[in-house]
Amino acid sequence: MTERTTDPAPTREPGAVVVVAGALYDGGRLLAARRSAPVELAGRWELPGGKLEPGETGEEALVRELREELGVEVEPGERIPGEWPLKPGYVLRVWTARLLSGTPRPLEDHDALRWLARHELDSVDWLDQDRPAVAEAGLRLPEVPVDGARD
Numbered sequence: 001m002t003e004r005t006t007d008p009a010p011t012r013e014p015g016a017v018v019v020v021a022g023a024l025y026d027g028g029r030l031l032a033a034r035r036s037a038p039v040e041l042a043g044r045w046e047l048p049g050g051k052l053e054p055g056e057t058g059e060e061a062l063v064r065e066l067r068e069e070l071g072v073e074v075e076p077g078e079r080i081p082g083e084w085p086l087k088p089g090y091v092l093r094v095w096t097a098r099l100l101s102g103t104p105r106p107l108e109d110h111d112a113l114r115w116l117a118r119h120e121l122d123s124v125d126w127l128d129q130d131r132p133a134v135a136e137a138g139l140r141l142p143e144v145p146v147d148g149a150r151d
């Protein structure tokens with residue numbers, strides 16, 4: 001079963017399935033993930049995450065999804081204000097997140113991962129519905145000294 005919107009924040013689509021995704025930052029870069037399925041989304045890039053389950057907070061869902069999909073532990077930060085329609089009956093909510101441990105690997109739903117610096121954000125073919133959220137995520141990219149970026 002999948003949780004549907006019940007929170008007091010106004011949603012454009014009451015009753016929609018909530019998909020939570022992470023703007024995962026590390027060393028001044030944002031993680032982009034290339035979907036491997038379903039076929040209509042395969043090859044396009046997104047912010048990793050998945051559907052909110054009953055009884056979970058958005059932050060809990062994000063931690064669970066990034067553990068399952070990428071094999072990493074993350075610390076959620078702020079929710080990026082806004083909610084973006086994905087397809088009929090689905091909305092996207094995004095939290096910033098910081099990598100605590102592990103190296104992201106495309107374990108589920110993805111076949112490639114890429115860390116993008118601010119000037120590289122347009123270098124992948126984002127899902128159209130993710131572009132507004134990615135722009136907001138880019139605005140929040142932590143500044144780091146040039147030699148502080150990790151490979």
Ligand SMILES: Nc1nc2c([nH]c(=O)n2[C@H]2C[C@H](O)[C@@H](COP(=O)(O)OP(=O)(O)OP(=O)(O)O)O2)c(=O)[nH]1
Pocket residue numbers: 019020021041046047048049050051052065086087090092109127129130
């Ligand atoms: N995770 C994620 N899903 C997105 C994004 N943009 C977008 O259109 N989607 C779509 C793809 C899927 O139809 C749906 C999320 O499903 P999912 O497959 O990632 O969720 P899940 O891990 O909970 O999936 P499952 O348990 O049903 O396999 O939202 C995005 O940025 N992140």
